[in-house]
Amino acid sequence: MGSQYGLKFAVHLVTNHFGKIVAKVCETLFRKGPLSLGEIIRCTELTPEQVKNSLLVLVQHNCVQAYVPADQFRDEEESTVTVEYLALFDNVIHRLRFPKFLEIAKRQLDDECEKVLDGLLRDGRLTLKQMVERAVQGKENPGAIEAVVRGSFHKLLKAHYVERCPAPEPVVSTLIKAEPAPRKRGSKMAKKFEAPETIEQRVMEAALPGEAIRFAVIEYTGGNADREANSDDTIMVNVGDNSGGIANEGSILWRANFEEFIRHLRHKLLIENERKRLDDGAATILSAILDATKNVEKKVKIEKSVPLSLDSIFTEVTKNEYGRTMTIDRVRASLVQLGCPQRNLDDSYSIDLKNIVEMARNEEVESIVLKRFGGDAYRIFRLLSKSNCFLETDKIAELAIVDKKEAPRLLYKLWKDNYLHMEKLVVTAAKQSRFMLWKVNKPVLWEYVLDEMYHAALNLSLRLAFEQEKDEDLLHVSRDKLTPTDKSGEVNSVQKRYLRLRDVLFLMGSSLMKLDDALMLFHDF
Amino acid sequence: MNRLQGSSSSAKRKRELALVSDTLTDGERVLYNLILSKRDMGIWSGDMKRETNLPDHMVKKSLKLLQSKGMIKEVVNIQNKARKHYMAAQFEPSKEITGGDWYSEGSLDKELINVLKNVCVKYISRQKVVTRDGVLDWSRKSGVITAEVSNQQIEEILRALVLDDEIIEVKSTGYGDFENVPVGRVCYKSKSKGGVRGEPKDGAMSSIPCGVCPRINFCTPDGIVSPRTCVYYQKWLDF
Numbered sequence: 001m002g003s004q005y006g007l008k009f010a011v012h013l014v015t016n017h018f019g020k021i022v023a024k025v026c027e028t029l030f031r032k033g034p035l036s037l038g039e040i041i042r043c044t045e046l047t048p049e050q051v052k053n054s055l056l057v058l059v060q061h062n063c064v065q066a067y068v069p070a071d072q073f074r075d076e077e078e079s080t081v082t083v084e085y086l087a088l089f090d091n092v093i094h095r096l097r098f099p100k101f102l103e104i105a106k107r108q109l110d111d112e113c114e115k116v117l118d119g120l121l122r123d124g125r126l127t128l129k130q131m132v133e134r135a136v137q138g139k140e141n142p143g144a145i146e147a148v149v150r151g152s153f154h155k156l157l158k159a160h161y162v163e164r165c166p167a168p169e170p171v172v173s174t175l176i177k178a179e180p181a182p183r184k185r186g187s188k189m190a191k192k193f194e195a196p197e198t199i200e201q202r203v204m205e206a207a208l209p210g211e212a213i214r215f216a217v218i219e220y221t222g223g224n225a226d227r228e229a230n231s232d233d234t235i236m237v238n239v240g241d242n243s244g245g246i247a248n249e250g251s252i253l254w255r256a257n258f259e260e261f262i263r264h265l266r267h268k269l270l271i272e273n274e275r276k277r278l279d280d281g282a283a284t285i286l287s288a289i290l291d292a293t294k295n296v297e298k299k300v301k302i303e304k305s306v307p308l309s310l311d312s313i314f315t316e317v318t319k320n321e322y323g324r325t326m327t328i329d330r331v332r333a334s335l336v337q338l339g340c341p342q343r344n345l346d347d348s349y350s351i352d353l354k355n356i357v358e359m360a361r362n363e364e365v366e367s368i369v370l371k372r373f374g375g376d377a378y379r380i381f382r383l384l385s386k387s388n389c390f391l392e393t394d395k396i397a398e399l400a401i402v403d404k405k406e407a408p409r410l411l412y413k414l415w416k417d418n419y420l421h422m423e424k425l426v427v428t429a430a431k432q433s434r435f436m437l438w439k440v441n442k443p444v445l446w447e448y449v450l451d452e453m454y455h456a457a458l459n460l461s462l463r464l465a466f467e468q469e470k471d472e473d474l475l476h477v478s479r480d481k482l483t484p485t486d487k488s489g490e491v492n493s494v495q496k497r498y499l500r501l502r503d504v505l506f507l508m509g510s511s512l513m514k515l516d517d518a519l520m521l522f523h524d525f
Numbered sequence: 526m527n528r529l530q531g532s533s534s535s536a537k538r539k540r541e542l543a544l545v546s547d548t549l550t551d552g553e554r555v556l557y558n559l560i561l562s563k564r565d566m567g568i569w570s571g572d573m574k575r576e577t578n579l580p581d582h583m584v585k586k587s588l589k590l591l592q593s594k595g596m597i598k599e600v601v602n603i604q605n606k607a608r609k610h611y612m613a614a615q616f617e618p619s620k621e622i623t624g625g626d627w628y629s630e631g632s633l634d635k636e637l638i639n640v641l642k643n644v645c646v647k648y649i650s651r652q653k654v655v656t657r658d659g660v661l662d663w664s665r666k667s668g669v670i671t672a673e674v675s676n677q678q679i680e681e682i683l684r685a686l687v688l689d690d691e692i693i694e695v696k697s698t699g700y701g702d703f704e705n706v707p708v709g710r711v712c713y714k715s716k717s718k719g720g721v722r723g724e725p726k727d728g729a730m731s732s733i734p735c736g737v738c739p740r741i742n743f744c745t746p747d748g749i750v751s752p753r754t755c756v757y758y759q760k761w762l763d764f
């Protein structure tokens with residue numbers, strides 16, 4: 001699940017969006033792992049009513065998943081089934097990215113799709129009927145609007161940006177090997193953080209609708225079902241009689257499919273990084289490959305792109321304007337640049353995506369090192385990061401051309417701040433000598449940096465709120481008083497403060513979004 | 526330190542020294558032989574006292590005399606600059622003592638390094654791509670580099686520039702910029718596309734105060750150091 005500051009940041013987001021009581025329930029679930037209603041009431045000391053309502057809100061917004069632990073059923077005497085609630089860390093953090101999701105829907109689809117998605121993100125879960133009602137409310141010409149909403153909904157569904165909500169309370173086997181059952185929650189913090197990870201996966205897997213119906217619409221107009229089914233990739237499940245269909249329309253809940261948005265953002269990062277590192281050609285090819293195979297990707301974090309033959313890559317590439325200028329030789333050369341020197345045995349190419357992600361992570365961390373520790377430390381860090389093995393102090397000074405007296409000091413500083421791993425080596429030959437060996441331990445460092453990023457995001461967000469609060473009175477001043485009106489362009493003090501606030505909010509807002517890109521880079525990609 | 530000293534005169538010098546050594550006292554001879562035996566490593570005066578058991582004043586006096594006769598010299602030892610370190614005159618200090626090619630008088634010759642880095646970066650950025658041999662060739666022929674610098678040193682500079690992320694090492698694909706380079710040959714390419722050298726990269730973390738904050742580990746929402754009271758933010762948001 002999340003790191004220490006990851007959880008703090010998540011709770012901060014929940015507090016901002018849903019208030020303190022809901023946040024308390026959510027925090028308790030984060031800290032203690034899955035709990036039953038009774039347990040939550042006991043732990044939070046809130047009233048049953050408050051807890052129930054909080055859970056409803058959290059479930060509605062996909063931040064909590066309920067499930068029934070299967071091991072209860074073995075106990076024959078137990079007649080009632082207890083439901084447990086599991087907080088979903090990732091989905092809470094995704095709330096920060098809603099503006100990005102909306103932007104994707106707008107760019108890739110259209111404004112109307114953005115509006116429908118916006119409704120889903122605001123309300124968490126909606127039936128198609130509710131989406132329509134939401135849109136026609138107080139508007140003229142409801143018929144036309146309804147058609148637009150339905151059209152947009154289908155587009156979103158076809159692009160997999162919308163999915164059917166998971167089962168409300170699936171039965172899940174919680175017996176996970178080499179791990180305490182959730183009932184016996186360990187007293188150590190570390191255990192609590194580890195346990196939910198695997199349970200979370202299980203619960204989500206069990207709750208997820210099968211691929212076939214996850215993105216399927218129940219057709220509501222029996223008449224033209226066949227025609228539409230042929231013209232549309234979306235799977236139409238024809239339920240036979242109309243009344244059943246309409247009833248379903250009012251009962252099937254839909255929500256935004258975060259996974260698909262994250263996949264889209266990951267692809268974008270991969271493509272743009274290769275464009276920066278290599279050139280437009282390489283980016284075009286990578287983009288074509290990822291586009292062609294995205295529907296067969298099993299999960300977001302795939303390490304290698306789905307294998308594709310040179311012919312199919314070429315066909316995909318020529319769908320793109322820039323791609324049409326490329327010859328097959330050029331395509332092959334770009335594939336080599338992308339790290340596919342030879343094809344696989346079956347004449348297919350597959351690109352090492354994990355490597356691109358790693359490079360992007362390196363770059364982010366290196367820029368921190370440069371700014372925090374300076375140019376010499378930057379060289380040392382890059383040397384160790386690239387060589388990926390232990391190096392001795394003097395050797396490091398030599399290879400990075402850093403003063404031999406300075407190197408130990410810098411290495412120590414980097415080590416003290418957790419950026420390096422160090423081991424002492426004592427050699428007893430003719431003379432006893434001690435060596436210091438240094439290394440960048442990436443998996444550990446990535447985790448550490450991610451936690452620092454959550455911490456930074458929390459601080460940035462708190463400061464943003466503070467800045468807003470400081471100038472709250474400006475929010476009540478009418479708009480036309482805030483922008484300079486007279487021709488001399490002179491600004492009075494209120495206007496000055498307003499202009500400053502505007503700049504501050506813009507800078508902080510865009511920094512937070514950029515920081516969120518980095519959070520995804522280290523957590524979701 | 527004279528890196529360019531030739532060896533042609535060393536035979537003549539040896540003969541001269543042999544003559545001088547006849548006039549040494551016993552104490553001086555013992556010391557001289559000890560220093561000589563350490564060859565290009567030299568020896569610290571403290572170690573001499575221990576190894577010869579000569580009294581302090583004697584060692585001091587003898588060292589002065591030997592030095593005035595031009596038989597030994599004092600050198601800077603990179604491992605400990607404060608210690609008096611001596612070496613027989615005919616030896617040049619080893620890398621362990623000087624620190625290597627890049628050191629002069631016991632410290633890193635940063636000026637030389639920066640000059641070399643600058644000219645190399647400029648040359649490479651003019652070239653689009655260039656092979657390692659290309660850089661070496663240019664460094665010998667162009668006359669831009671006036672200091673006495675070995676091929677190995679140029680290679681070390683290139684490696685440091687790669688670590689600085691000023692240039693990148695790429696393998697030739699044989700296409701585009703690499704048209705005239707055999708496939709697979711290691712090449713160097715300028716990194717910045719018109720950017721200023723040494724410009725800090727704008728990572729997500731490095732462009733906000735908390736990302737590079739030395740106090741982040743002490744900073745809590747309600748602590749003494751907190752985002753609300755933070756001076757770094759105050760500076761950052763001071764438009």
Ligand code: SF4
Binds near residue numbers: 738744751756757758
């Ligand atoms: S809020 Fe200020 S003190 Fe706290 S981590 Fe950020 S920059 Fe540092």
